[in-house]
Amino acid sequence: MSENTEVKPFRIDIPQADLDDLSDRLGRTRWPDEIPDAGWDYGVPVAYVRELAEYWRDGYDWRAWEAKINQYPQFTTEVDGQNIHFLHVRSPHADALPLILTHGWPGSVVEYLNVIEPLTNPVDGSQAFHLVIPSLPGFGFSGPTHERGWNRYRTARAWAELMRRLGYDRFGAVGNDGGSFVSPELGRIDPEHVVGVHVTQIFSFPSGDPAEFARITPEDQKALERLQWFYDNKMSFNALLSQQPQTLSYGIFDSPVGLLGWNAQLFGDAADVDADFVLTNTMLYWLTGTATSATRFYYEDAKAEHPTEPTTVPIGVAMFEGDFVSMRTFAERDHRNIVHWKSYGPGGHYAAHIAPDVLAGDLRTFYAKLR
Secondary structure, three states: OOOOOOEEOOOOOOOHHHHHHHHHHHOOOOOOOOOOOOOOOOOOOOHHHHHHHHHHOOOOOOHHHHHHHHHHEEEEHHHHHEEEEEEOOOOOOOOOEEEEEOOOOOOOOOHHHHHHHHOOOOOOOOOOOOEEEEEEOOOOHOOOOOOOOOOHHHHHHHHHHHHHHOOOOOEEEEEHHHHHHHHHHHHHOOOEEEEEEEEEOOOOOOOOHHHHHOOHHHHHHOOOOHHHHHHHHHOOOHHHHHHHHHHHHHHOOOOHHHHHHHHHOOOHHHHHHHHHHHHHHHHHHHHHOOOOHHHHHHHHHHHHHHHHHHOOEEEEEEEEOOOOOOHHHHHHHHHHOOOEEHHHHHHOHHHHHHOHHHHHEEEHHHHHOOO
């Protein structure tokens, strides 16, 4: 059967019955016990999740966020047998460069809402961009997935087709978290059209070769120490999602607080900055029934055959305080053409939301070199 390549307008319109059901489930939550004064030692604390859940039920306004997302043009199309949802915001500036921006887990397209205006319609006459912001396959309104194999490589191929279908033959690829996996692969498979890749992390790790360690810098050493801390204290999600996402699904698909608690472990301080941001991202998993299919991205990626040769398209990296620290010694092993490497202050893992002007400025600096 031939694929339906039609690009169809889309608008979010969640039935009120779904919101009423959510409120009812939140009100009937069975809260677990915990060790007194344990803090985060055993995982996400009850008080942290409970405060978010109470606001979710009694203060959070989904309809306001639904309207905020709906103010931007949205579409769906079928690529490689999978429904793909995306925002497509064209700049009014004739010289705008197209960018495809890819989120990760437990984020969503909501990550990029704060950079849409600065990038598409800058007030100071600086470089403008057309933006394509897709929901990853299996995430939000792109999901769920219905077959195996939706890893970073298949997603990158889908993004290449999506940009071709939209008429863009020269564009940049931008990514955060899972998007920092997908975007370099988009550059690898489609170098004729991708002018450059910009990410907020490069997940390149030591191979065990002693020669690599002989070359590490003091900055790399600090990053390794932070990575070791993360591995010792926060990495359990990766093992479970890579091995048994279906086992986890019963807790996060049926219970909104189960989903919130699981996703909240990687929002961390973002909840202190903006509880609405955490809840709106979580809503896009709950309301679309994609809590399970989104976690399968980790499983599929862990089972994929990974290329051994480095990427060659120009790559730019913008790191933010409080986030994973990329290690250049190992990054240059996996990516041959790193042309931009910057570190910034506060922004954490969701810099597009928390520090949108800084990220937008770095994107302009990077892509100005490639015009």
